[in-house]
Amino acid sequence: MFSPMGTQSVDWRESQERQFGAGTQMISGVKYPVELFMTANRFTSTLLTRVVLSSTSIHTVGLTKTDSYALTITTLDRQTGALVSQSQILSQITRGMRDVFVLNTRDTKAPAVVWFEKHDGTLHSVVLDSNILSPEIASTKIRFAKVHDVQLDNEGLFVAETKDELPYVFGMYSTGLKQEWDFDDSVRRLRSCLS
Structure with a gap:
């Protein structure tokens, strides 16, 4: 569920147990499968902390725990919800x-x-x-x-x-x-x- 601050918390295990598309999330009037938001969790211990809307995309920004933190950015198509790209930027945050x-x-x-x-x-x-x-x-x-x-x-x-x-x-x-x-x-x- 999205909070007013734009953060999201979905139990990853619960997401893994459901069939793809079983749940949806509404953003700007468009329904997206909840699992699309969880793709950033393929990196170990990723916490999605910001959801950013642009004219064509939805970007999720999160941190993945490594020795420090790595920045994880997932981009979805705003119209279809399809995964466009996913990047993990190593950093010393x-x-x-x-x-x-x-x-x-x-x-x-x-x-x-x-x-x-x-x-x-x-x-x-x-x-x-x-x-x-x-x-x-x-x-x-x-x-x-x-x-x-x-x-x-x-x-x-x-x-x-x-x-x-x-x-x-x-x-x-x-x-x-x-x-x-x-x-x-x-x-x-x-x-x-x-x-």
Whole structure:
């Protein structure tokens, strides 16, 4: 069953015991077999945490427990419910979904996923607009300590913070992440104007 937050919890064993198509789930007025949503569970211990609708597809984003977490993305055709693609992106996500954001790109409004890998302080992203997912790493020499969801996912924005607590605003674009605002640089510019 879908909760208002867009997460889904279906007992995998129960799903395995039923015949394909025995149960259905309604999304945007279209019925889909419940088992289609469980295909991500072919990877060990996958927890589906976000369901994202685009104009042509339904994307499920989840985490698969490995040494850390791997990002699992399943794409279904929005009209038929047919499985379009399934990808598992190896990562070093350590804090679960606290380090993963689902956003819209600022330029095309396509859905995208951004995640933070604390071990090396890097930001990674992937746009969910094609069958082939090509993860990108943010091209910055700055190493971050944490990320913050600032509830601007429709605008494609989030904040990354350094260990010195300097915040940087990043925007998600169809070509990858771009630093939008540097608070440290703003303070420096203000100080130079005042001196």
